[in-house]
Amino acid sequence: MDWQAFLLTVKLAVLVTAILLVLGLPIAYWLTYSRRRWKFLIEAVVGMPLVLPPTVLGFYILLALGSKSPLGRWWESLTGHTLAFTFEALVIGSVIYSLPFTVQPLAAAFSTVDRKFVAASATLGASRLRTFFRIILPLSVSGLLTATALTFAHTMGEFGVVLMVGGNIPGVTRTVSIDIYDQVQATNYASANQTALVLLAISFVALSLVYAWNRKVWAIWPWR
Amino acid sequence: MAVEVVKRGGKPATTAAGPADTAPAGLSAHIQKRLLANPGGREFMLDAQLAAPPGITILFGASGAGKTTLLDCVAGLLEPDGGNIALRGRVLFDKTAGLNLPTRKRSLGYVFQDLALFPHLTVEANIRYGLAKIPGEEQVRRTAAILESLRALPLRARYPGEISGGERQRVALARALVTDPDLLLLDEPLGGLDAPTKSAIVEDLRAWNRAHQIPIIYVTHDRGEVFALGERAVVLEGGKLIAQGTPHEVLNAPRQETVAQLAGFENIFDATVDATHEAQGTMTCRLAGTAVTLEVPLSQVAAGAGVRVAVRAGDILLATSRPQNLSARNIIPGVLVSLEQRDFMITAQVDCGIRFEVHLTPGARDSLQLHAGREVWLVLKTHSCQLVASR
Numbered sequence: 001m002d003w004q005a006f007l008l009t010v011k012l013a014v015l016v017t018a019i020l021l022v023l024g025l026p027i028a029y030w031l032t033y034s035r036r037r038w039k040f041l042i043e044a045v046v047g048m049p050l051v052l053p054p055t056v057l058g059f060y061i062l063l064a065l066g067s068k069s070p071l072g073r074w075w076e077s078l079t080g081h082t083l084a085f086t087f088e089a090l091v092i093g094s095v096i097y098s099l100p101f102t103v104q105p106l107a108a109a110f111s112t113v114d115r116k117f118v119a120a121s122a123t124l125g126a127s128r129l130r131t132f133f134r135i136i137l138p139l140s141v142s143g144l145l146t147a148t149a150l151t152f153a154h155t156m157g158e159f160g161v162v163l164m165v166g167g168n169i170p171g172v173t174r175t176v177s178i179d180i181y182d183q184v185q186a187t188n189y190a191s192a193n194q195t196a197l198v199l200l201a202i203s204f205v206a207l208s209l210v211y212a213w214n215r216k217v218w219a220i221w222p223w224r
Numbered sequence: 225m226a227v228e229v230v231k232r233g234g235k236p237a238t239t240a241a242g243p244a245d246t247a248p249a250g251l252s253a254h255i256q257k258r259l260l261a262n263p264g265g266r267e268f269m270l271d272a273q274l275a276a277p278p279g280i281t282i283l284f285g286a287s288g289a290g291k292t293t294l295l296d297c298v299a300g301l302l303e304p305d306g307g308n309i310a311l312r313g314r315v316l317f318d319k320t321a322g323l324n325l326p327t328r329k330r331s332l333g334y335v336f337q338d339l340a341l342f343p344h345l346t347v348e349a350n351i352r353y354g355l356a357k358i359p360g361e362e363q364v365r366r367t368a369a370i371l372e373s374l375r376a377l378p379l380r381a382r383y384p385g386e387i388s389g390g391e392r393q394r395v396a397l398a399r400a401l402v403t404d405p406d407l408l409l410l411d412e413p414l415g416g417l418d419a420p421t422k423s424a425i426v427e428d429l430r431a432w433n434r435a436h437q438i439p440i441i442y443v444t445h446d447r448g449e450v451f452a453l454g455e456r457a458v459v460l461e462g463g464k465l466i467a468q469g470t471p472h473e474v475l476n477a478p479r480q481e482t483v484a485q486l487a488g489f490e491n492i493f494d495a496t497v498d499a500t501h502e503a504q505g506t507m508t509c510r511l512a513g514t515a516v517t518l519e520v521p522l523s524q525v526a527a528g529a530g531v532r533v534a535v536r537a538g539d540i541l542l543a544t545s546r547p548q549n550l551s552a553r554n555i556i557p558g559v560l561v562s563l564e565q566r567d568f569m570i571t572a573q574v575d576c577g578i579r580f581e582v583h584l585t586p587g588a589r590d591s592l593q594l595h596a597g598r599e600v601w602l603v604l605k606t607h608s609c610q611l612v613a614s615r
Contacts, residue, residue: 117340120340120342123333125354134353
């Protein structure tokens with residue numbers, strides 16, 4: 001078991017989940033409540049990582065981060081080194097790749113919140129921000145939890161995008177899934193199995209916690 | 225009761241909404257909004273001019289008439305297609321000026337039909353929700369005061385899912401009242417409550433309004449509530465205000481047939497005026513296509529004119545032999561066609577050359593041994609017969 005890769009992966013997953021919650025809440029809110037006709041286009045863009053091959057996504061992210069792109073050049077002028085094949089690149093790639101796993105459960109949960117509660121909040125003088133944090137979000141706890149667990153588990157196990165934008169640099173961009181791939185390439189099945197089992201267990205525990213919690217929520221608020 | 229009623233000078237109920245009274249202390253609104261009768265249904269236009277002075281104004285109408293849409297437009301939850309809304313001299317909406325104040329700045333209380341209490345907050349937190357802008361101790365004090373006055377103090381730590389329907393309605397009312405709104409919108413807030421609970425809440429509402437004197441718009445389709453509550457009533461149908469006045473004016477002397485139907489006049493007949501009796505204040509009408517004549521209150525029509533006569537099924541007496549020595553002027557022979565029981569009320573259909581619907585109690589049915597085919601006499605007082613303008 002490569003503990004360095006494991007800790008790196010956990011660090012990546014925690015960071016990506018935190019960033020995605022901050023980004024995902026307003027996006028999901030906008031997707032749920034906006035009345036723009038072209039909303040479906042944004043929905044399609046957000047959902048794209050679900051259907052695109054990770055290599056395609058990874059390829060374009062790599063181009064966008066490379067030293068020929070404005071973003072890559074800006075990063076270089078700021079830090080003095082290239083963005084591609086760094087941990088930061090891994091974070092950016094993972095954020096894009098896991099975006100639908102945060103946004104979709106949140107948007108689904110927001111859309112089940114009865115609009116009457118939102119209307120009632122407005123008649124009681126609350127701003128949209130207050131309505132969001134006091135009414136919509138508390139009534140979407142199960143969606144928030146699902147989004148967090150799915151994003152975390154998905155980032156933990158991601159492979160293609162990570163390989164494309166990060167490469168396989170030990171301690172910098174080598175994650176557990178790449179480590180497993182390496183072990184298998186080296187016919188080191190026992191070690192690969194050990195790491196794979198850990199990943200399997202983490203995913204199982206994360207999902208079990210989500211489902212257990214959602215049951216509890218249903219029991220407390222039976223009218224929802 | 226201290227509530228000042230802006231009465232329309234004792235005039236009979238007007239048949240159409242006139243220009244809105246711009247009572248400075250009240251609400252005046254002209255709202256135009258295209259809407260659907262039901263999802264996918266035919267489109268119709270809400271076009272209503274409404275003036276609500278301080279006090280309770282009943283907004284009465286069948287479901288689908290546009291009552292809730294009207295309230296949602298006043299509250300700013302829906303944007304009207306045209307018109308203007310002013311409350312206490314403050315413009316809330318003006319299409320031509322491009323002004324549309326957001327709901328949260330309109331300072332109104334709205335009790336929704338399904339109450340919309342926040343399920344994840346306690347009763348106390350629900351009520352404090354609208355008080356966010358005032359200091360904490362003041363919030364606690366006002367929350368306790370309103371719960372006390374609505375006799376709901378013991379509920380403060382409970383969740384909406386843990387209290388009864390009547391208690392939820394009290395809490396929803398408290399949540400709206402505690403913010404000290406300039407206008408109160410109530411959308412069938414007492415639906416589904418038993419009569420004692422309902423009248424207790426109504427009494428609380430009246431008491432509160434005696435001290436606050438704001439316009440209250442109370443939506444209902446229950447004519448009992450109209451009489452119990454209203455100082456003023458307006459009738460909405462098909463998106464138009466078709467009558468306004470005191471509840472008595474609007475519902476007891478309907479000038480519009482649609483109002484008559486809404487107000488529960490089960491019998492509405494076409495008739496011609498046979499003769500007028502100015503000295504008695506009555507006239508004789510013959511029901512169209514029959515030999516049945518009715519003596520009805522005098523109206524400004526000449527003999528030979530066509531009128532519509534409306535009679536409530538509950539205002540007709542039924543006898544099994546020809547009654548003698550009665551003050552009632554209309555005694556009509558007929559044959560009982562059918563009897564149908566609904567709850568504790570019997571609906572009888574009687575053929576007198578034209579069908580009459582009569583309501584009686586199961587006791588009356590049993591003691592008179594009524595059955596279909598039996599010969600009966602209907603007794604109608606002159607003033608139970610209302611003249612209605614046909615449309």
